[in-house]
Amino acid sequence: MTTVINPATEAVVETVPETSAAEADAAIVRAERAFPAWREVAPADRARLLRRFADAVDADLAHLAELEVANSGHTIGNARWEAGNVRDVLHYYSAAPERLFGRQIPVPGGLNITFAEPLGVVAVIVPWNFPMPIAGWGFAPALAAGNTVVLKPAELTPLTALRLAELALAAGLPEGVFQVLPGRGSVVGQRFVDHPAVRKVVFTGSTEVGRMIMAGCAAQVKRVTLELGGKNANVIFADADLERAAATAPYGVFDNAGQDCCARSRILVQRTVLDRFLALLEPAVHGVRVGDPASEATEMGPLISASHRARVASYLDDTEIAFRGTAPDGPGFWFPPTVVLPRTPTDRVVTEEVFGPVVTVQPFDDEDDAVRLANDTPYGLSGSIWTNDVGRALRVSRGIEAGNLSVNSHSSVRYWTPFGGMKQSGLGRELGPDALNAFTETKNVFIDTSRGSH
Numbered sequence: 001m002t003t004v005i006n007p008a009t010e011a012v013v014e015t016v017p018e019t020s021a022a023e024a025d026a027a028i029v030r031a032e033r034a035f036p037a038w039r040e041v042a043p044a045d046r047a048r049l050l051r052r053f054a055d056a057v058d059a060d061l062a063h064l065a066e067l068e069v070a071n072s073g074h075t076i077g078n079a080r081w082e083a084g085n086v087r088d089v090l091h092y093y094s095a096a097p098e099r100l101f102g103r104q105i106p107v108p109g110g111l112n113i114t115f116a117e118p119l120g121v122v123a124v125i126v127p128w129n130f131p132m133p134i135a136g137w138g139f140a141p142a143l144a145a146g147n148t149v150v151l152k153p154a155e156l157t158p159l160t161a162l163r164l165a166e167l168a169l170a171a172g173l174p175e176g177v178f179q180v181l182p183g184r185g186s187v188v189g190q191r192f193v194d195h196p197a198v199r200k201v202v203f204t205g206s207t208e209v210g211r212m213i214m215a216g217c218a219a220q221v222k223r224v225t226l227e228l229g230g231k232n233a234n235v236i237f238a239d240a241d242l243e244r245a246a247a248t249a250p251y252g253v254f255d256n257a258g259q260d261c262c263a264r265s266r267i268l269v270q271r272t273v274l275d276r277f278l279a280l281l282e283p284a285v286h287g288v289r290v291g292d293p294a295s296e297a298t299e300m301g302p303l304i305s306a307s308h309r310a311r312v313a314s315y316l317d318d319t320e321i322a323f324r325g326t327a328p329d330g331p332g333f334w335f336p337p338t339v340v341l342p343r344t345p346t347d348r349v350v351t352e353e354v355f356g357p358v359v360t361v362q363p364f365d366d367e368d369d370a371v372r373l374a375n376d377t378p379y380g381l382s383g384s385i386w387t388n389d390v391g392r393a394l395r396v397s398r399g400i401e402a403g404n405l406s407v408n409s410h411s412s413v414r415y416w417t418p419f420g421g422m423k424q425s426g427l428g429r430e431l432g433p434d435a436l437n438a439f440t441e442t443k444n445v446f447i448d449t450s451r452g453s454h
């Protein structure tokens, strides 16, 4: 049994049974048996079922959001957005079954056509930081392409995924097509990697576990998509709108209490405006409203667990805190927004993903220096560039090795556009028009049309 704890109050929310290895295997076999019929569902009918699933999520949006507030400590505003994102991603990919085109390629002697074939059973492994959206980015395109799905939520945050599985059944998805298996990574996740009927693993989580998954999948040449960690730069040039850059920087990193792979956790500021920027940043950090995540006005909730809070705090052991915001006392895994001026560029707080509300501020001299510092990490997920010079915005965007960049903004995720990491931030892309490619195999068929052929 997993005991689900409300991170804002430390109260027990619920206990959830853990799926055993044998139960995981049985679910994989059910998914394998459900696959032939699911892939044969007429495209318009599969589309209709996904739209119904999206509508069921929409009808349950307030409830899903409340579950996430209680289970994960997400602010109510964020939690509503997250449930809405699952709905939107389902609607977006519900257009896919009727548009899963192959190609006819001119060849001599016959007709050549390609098919986008589903893979079979797809396994999705989800981390605790965004339980709903990350689940949806995997299961929605996978189901649309005709695969069946087994999904493991993170140990700490199973509640919304379990609810989504109920909604899928209620919307009419056949039994076995989408199953949610709460449990341990080392048990259920490992069966996804090892069981030969699972043809693909979509993993979002730490780079450390992602490496193990990739190595494990290599044994069966199993397909993988990996969405891993980040240590993203927020690069602020002297010519930028400094007021806006400073007012938004806290939200670029402290949203979801910094438990975001896209958190802009390294602020890089052109040296000539460093003092002015810090003077503007301080009141902005003090202005972040940290507290009860169920309250409409709250902008940042607690961290996910006591052990995670201890891990985040350890990054402040040998470093200089410039200033901090506030956080409630009493029960709950609270941590105030914290701004650090690192002593050296090799401090742990600069090089490692903290995954909490901690941001470093470092100066740079010129454009080349900014790009060098931004790229001085094994990660390459996201980042922001603040400048009013369009040429510079484009040069620096091309120079930074990261999969998702934003100029004069901190937005990384739009379901219409591809999302994923370079370097050790991942492999493959989710969302956008091409995500179906990650859930299908191209099959090529040649038909001999020469005279005399039968």
Ligand code: NAD
Pocket: 125, 126, 127, 128, 129, 130, 134, 152, 153, 154, 155, 183, 184, 185, 186, 188, 189, 190, 193, 204, 205, 206, 207, 209, 210, 212, 213, 226, 227, 228, 229, 230, 260, 261, 353, 355, 381, 421, 425, 426
């Ligand atoms: P984690 O790697 O500890 O766990 C992620 C998931 O993998 C969980 O469901 C866990 O149970 C499972 N797992 C653990 N060990 C496993 C094993 N041996 N085999 C199979 N599955 C296993 O990560 P976390 O602490 O839950 O999440 C935080 C991490 O996720 C951060 O590093 C963050 O950057 C990353 N993340 C990345 C993205 C992205 O899109 N790039 C998005 C969100 C989070």
